[in-house]
Amino acid sequence: MAFSSIFCCVKGSDRKGKAKKQPSWRVFSLKELHSATNNFNYDNKLGEGGFGSVYWGQLWDGSQIAVKRLKVWSNKAEMEFAVEVEILARVRHKNLLSLRGYCAEGQERLIVYDYMPNLSLLSHLHGQHSAESLLDWKRRMNVAIGSAEGIAYLHHHATPHIIHRDIKASNVLLDSDFQAQVADFGFAKFIPDGATHVTTRVKGTLGYLAPEYAMLGKASESCDVYSFGILLLELASGKKPIEKVDLTVKRTITDWALPLVCEGKLSELADPRLSGNYVEEELKRLVLVALVCAQNRPEKRPTMLDVIELLKGEAKEKFTALENDEMFKIPPVVDDDVLSGTEGNADSTASEEKEPKPEIEKIEVQA
Incomplete structure (x- = not known):
């Protein structure tokens, strides 16, 4: 389907019961974006991924923008571009990155957003800002709750409901006040009314993929919940979703964190860069919620609305029940032989399933 025909639907779409708004x-014209980014100068580049590159730019009125430029034009890239623009045009929430506009001239496909001065969560946990320790505990909790509220809006309030399919640290951007903005909707999917999941090609990033999605291609809101659980553990601990134990063995962040919780060693989960400056009760909430989100059984994961309540400390009875959950009672036995294959292939365990493997279209390893 051509981009123009998809986007016509966006212009005519509207939420039920609400008057249409401009x-x-x-x-944007291509000429305007060339001028804003100094002809997509290398010095203006903010980042690069499988989709292409993102550039900083400044418009004639002085406002700062970020411009995503697709790397290669193809029908597949055209579809991802159209999906992202359509979703961004539909949704408005303080914790979702806002669409400023787009450009589709010739074979160029560009999406324009507000510029986020503090870049991504990834840059502060593992990247160029990681040594500066700008993420104190208060900011981390605000990022956790803000990004949860953005995802909850997609799952429960957008019409139709939307699953993101690529929740990760590099897709949580931070504005000038370190408020979270969930970004990058190129892999997102609409969930039809009444559907529990959609079966689709697997796209996403190793370490964040829910097992049922990685092995069987079953995407649902619960898959985003799983990814968000991994993100919360990353936020609390400063560790990557998958880390090398030695030359041949890799360990997932959940396999590292769960035994420590079972043994009551919560303090060992806190990012050393915090130097002990965190609220113990909040750390406990963050970690327990993270682990219940990132458990293998999707039916036992909470919804994002539950997650917000728990993170804010507004659901005391639910949290007490969570504390007493069996998963936190007995330290699990981790098989290093299994871990050694964790990062190599997203469907490495799918051969044990009776159902056929899904088609793996795009799997990234986050550096």
Whole structure:
């Protein structure tokens, strides 16, 4: 389907019961974006991924923008571009990255967003800002709750409901006040009314993929919940989703964290860069919620609305029940032989399933 025909649907779409509003985005000319980014100068590059590159730019009125430029034009890239623009045009939430506009001229496909001065959560946990320790505990809790609220909006309030499919640290951007903005909707899927999941090609990032999605291609809101659980553990501990134990063995962040919780060693889960400056009760909430989100059985994971309540400390009875959950009672036995294959292939365990393997279209390893 052509981009123009998909986007016509966006212009005519509207939430039930609400009057139509003028869109807050606009169509940019290629000439305008060339000028704003100094002809996509290397010095303006903010980052690069499988999709292409993101550049900083400044418009004629002085406002700062970020421009995503697709690397290679193809029908597949065209579809991802159209999906992201459509979703961004539909949704408005303080914790979702806002669409400023787009450009589709010739074979160029570009999406324009507000510029986020503090870049991504990834840059502060593992990247260029990681040594600066700008993420104190209060900011981390705000990022956790803010990003949860953005994802909950997609799952429960957007019409139709939306699953993101690529929740990870590099897709949580931070504004000038370190408020979280969930970004990058190129892999997102609409969930039809009444559907429990959609079966689709597997796309995403190793370490964040829910097992049922990685092995069987079953995508649902629960898959985003799993990814968010991994993100919370990353936020609390400063560790990557998958880390090398030695030259041949890799360990997932859940396999590292769960035994420590079972043994009551919560303090060992806190990022050393915090130097002990955190609220113990909040750390406990963050870690327990993270682990219940990232458990293998999707039916036992909470919804994002439950997650928000738990993180805010508003559901005391639910949290007491969570503390007493069996998963936190007995330290699990971790098989190093299994861990050694964790990162190599997203469907490495799928051969044990009776159902056929899904088609793996795009799996990334987050550096």
